[in-house]
Amino acid sequence: MINKIIITINNLEDIDKLKKLGITKYAFPLKGFCVGISNTFLITDIKVDGYLYINRILDNEGIAKLKEILNNLNSHIKGIIFDDLGVLELVKDLKIEKILYLSHFNANSKSIELYLNYVDSVFVCNDITKEEIEYIVKKIPNKLTLFLLGYDGAMYSRRLLLDNYSKFYNIEKKNPLLITNDNTQFLIHENEYGTYYYHYPLFNGILELQDLDVKYFFINSAFLNIEDIIDLLNGKSNIPYSKEFLYQKTIYKVKGDKNA
Secondary structure, X not given: OHHHEXXXXXXXXXXXXXXXXXXXXXXEEXXXXXXXXXXXXXXXXXXXXXXXXXXXXXXXXXXXXXXXXXXXXXXXXXXXXXXXXXXXXXXXXXXXXXXXXXXXXXXXXXXXHHHOOOOOEEEOOOOOOHHHHHHHHHHOOOOEEEEEEEOOEEEEXXXXXXXXXXXXXXXXXXXXXXXXXXXXXXXXXXXXXXXXXXXXXXXXXXXXHOOOOOOEEEEEOOOOOHHXXXXXXXXXXXXXXXXXXXXXXXXXXXXXXXXX
């Protein structure tokens, strides 16, 4: 499993620790093209082989800026992980690996097979059960990417929700902010491009997913320190975590007329 892990980088100093663990695939959140991530990097900061990571939905200006960056990549950039389908047009002729990460989409093998005509790997939606994930992986072996560990995205808004909240109630702004709604918790982070909600506590699917025949496993290191990630991978951590939807279906029958 270790040799298939792609991990986002928080601090460049963490890379040596990851190498000792056997993790050699790194995703660098690209400055100006990410939400929900506090530490991002310029192309010139990247001195080792890795992937660009982009999770922001782009406007025309963002697409133009990204096009300029992609036209001047250094030799360390071996691939790109992206959410916005508009990026497909920008990268189609680039000789780098392309990994599509559509949050909350690609929950079935048909849509995944379609996108694999354009990219090298596709993230399987993390909102489905372990049984459903296993079914998709068996149909499309050694081509998919699974979210393995870290804070998992729940929602993304272009609005500056934390900023608006603090101004409306005239209170100090906290960023990131942990909130509780009934029995559900979210970790929220905001930057100039919008507000990102993460499920809290973090997702840990190591035991359930590590043996599946996929191309890559993905770790989101945002708001985690490297020691905790290493402990989690070694099964030694006491950090609270969730299995989210691996054992909980997100499809429910509406109560009412049985013939409805």
